[in-house]
Amino acid sequence: MKFAIKTLGCKVNQSESDVIASSLSESLLHQVGFEEKADIYIINTCAVTREAERKSRQFVNRALRANPNALVLVTGCYSRKVHLEGCTFCRNGKVILLPSVEKETEVFDYLKTKLNLEVKSNKVPGTNRSRVWIKVEDGCEHFxxxxxxxxxxxxxxxxxICEIVSEVKILEQRGAREIVLSGINLGYYGKERGENLLKLIEAILQNTQSVRIRLSSLEPFTINKEFLKKYFSLEERACPHLHLPLQSGSNEILKKMKRGYSKEFFEELVYSARALNPLVGITTDVIVGFPGETEEQFMETLSFCEKVSFSRMHIFPFSPRPHTEAMKLEEQQGIPAKIKREREKALRAIAERSREKFYQSLVGQTVDVLIENRNQKTGKGYSENYVPVQCENIREEQVGKIVKVKLVKSQGEWMKGTPLQS
Ligand code: SF4
Incomplete structure (x- = not known):
């Protein structure tokens, strides 16, 4: 029996899909590409924007086109949202909504009950990628x-902690060189049982030899200067890269967003991190066109981003979501799509300038690049501070390994480098 899986949205979804795929493969199902004909399609959906929902529906249709007789299992946030709204897109029993937050268990239970398939749940993603995302936390109570x-x-x-450490040890033995710790609100890791993220990272570093650790995204309100001091004092396998979602550079908008910090607090975090490690890569997310965002408030965001200067920015036009407070605000103070697009464009120009400034500061530096693929002797991968690097004269056996690279110049989104090892 063949199965195909499609993942939309965040890295947490990706790591959950990896676990589902490896468990099904170990249970002797054969994985094929999503465009191929399969007996079972699993779509791990996202609902964070309207666009993500549209794509989720699109993949359901694609699966049905590829094989009208297939069983299509729809799991993830969009499936849950549809379920909570009391709707269904079940078509003749072929499309099944699996809305539970325990998605892996729900998929396996369904296959067992309906198809009599015994799936051995395998917590460790079966991937042999050199960079692996693992989910360590789920859920968020910040609203x-x-x-x-x-x-x-x-x-x-x-x-x-012990379960995660043993998973990382297995992945290290299989050849993983970078583990990306991911969560819906990663900074809240362990809060319900008196643990914390630093303890987890320390335990992983103590029990492994070569993998480096990257943090996927940290909400600014979950960390402080003390956290940064401790993080940057860990051994160098803890990557000097922080993804801190800013969302707005206006204190009034941050308050309306209920983010729980001011732009001054955010700025202090960034400057503290840079004082602790000048090579740190700081990336962010920003939402433009939040309901009621005035031209002045947007200009504040622009100048704040220019001043702080991120190495990479993800810019999103505000997308109203049901069940949220901002949905009500959108009805009264929504920003026209055209203005959102203009603001996105203006911020993108700042993002490119900031990235270029960061790249220029790195020319001549030596970084550790995890080579993830190679084409005609050019290897590609990310440095410890999350710079995408293209590197010439990479040998086949260096793929999947960390290579010391001297950065020589920037070229658009990439930096070019030459390997130091022969
Ligand atoms: S954006 Fe806010 S509410 Fe949403 S997951 Fe992150 S911290 Fe939680």
Whole structure:
């Protein structure tokens, strides 16, 4: 029997899909590409924006086109949202909504009950990638005014340190060189049982030899200067890269978003991190066109981003989500799509300038690049501070390994480098 899986949205979804795929493969199902004919299609959906929902529906249709007789299992946030709204897109029993937050268990239970398939749940993603995302935390209790996720994912649930450590050890033995710790609100890791993220990272570093650790995204309100001091004093396998979602550079908008910090606090975090490690890569997310965002408030965001200067920015036009406070604000103070597009464009120009400034500061530096693929002797991968690097004269056996690279110049989104090892 063949199965195909499609993942939309965040890295947490990706790591959950990896676990589902490896468990099904171990249970002797054969994985094929999503465009191929399969007996079972699993779509791990996202509902964070309207666009993500549209794509989720699109993949359901694609699966049915590829094989009209297939069983299509729809799991993830969009499935949960549809379920909570009491709707269904079940077509003649072929499309099944699996809305539970325990998605892996629900998929396996369904296959067991309906198809009599015994699936051995395998917690470790079966991937042989050199960079692996693992989910260590789920859920969020913060309720930012624009975000649907806490309504869909529920309370914070963290995995136990010992379970995560043994998973990382297995992945290291299989050849993983970078582990990306991911969560819906990663900074809340362990809060429900008196653990914390630093303890987890320390335990992983103590029990492994070569993998480096990257943090996927940290909400600014979950960390402080003390956290940064401790993080940057860990051994160098803890990557000097922080993804801190800013969302707005206006204190009034941050308050309306219920983010729980001011731009001054955010700025202090960034400057503290840079004082602790001048090569740190700081990336962010920003939402433009939040309901009621005035031209002045947007200009504040522009100048704040220019001043702080991120190495990479993800810019999103505000997307109203049901069940959220901002949905109500949108009805009264929504920003026209055209203005959102103009603001996005203006901020993108700042993002490119900031990235170029960061890249120029790195020319001549030596970094550790995890080579993830190679084409005609050019290897590609990310440095420890999350710079995408293209590197010439990479040998086949260096793929999947960390290579010391001297950065020589920037070229658009990439930096070019030459390997130091022969
Ligand atoms: S911290 Fe805010 S943006 Fe992040 S998941 Fe929680 S509510 Fe959503």
């Amino acid at each position: 930012c005014s624009y975000c649907i996720v806490p309504h869909l994912r529920g309370k914070v649930k963290s995995r136990e």
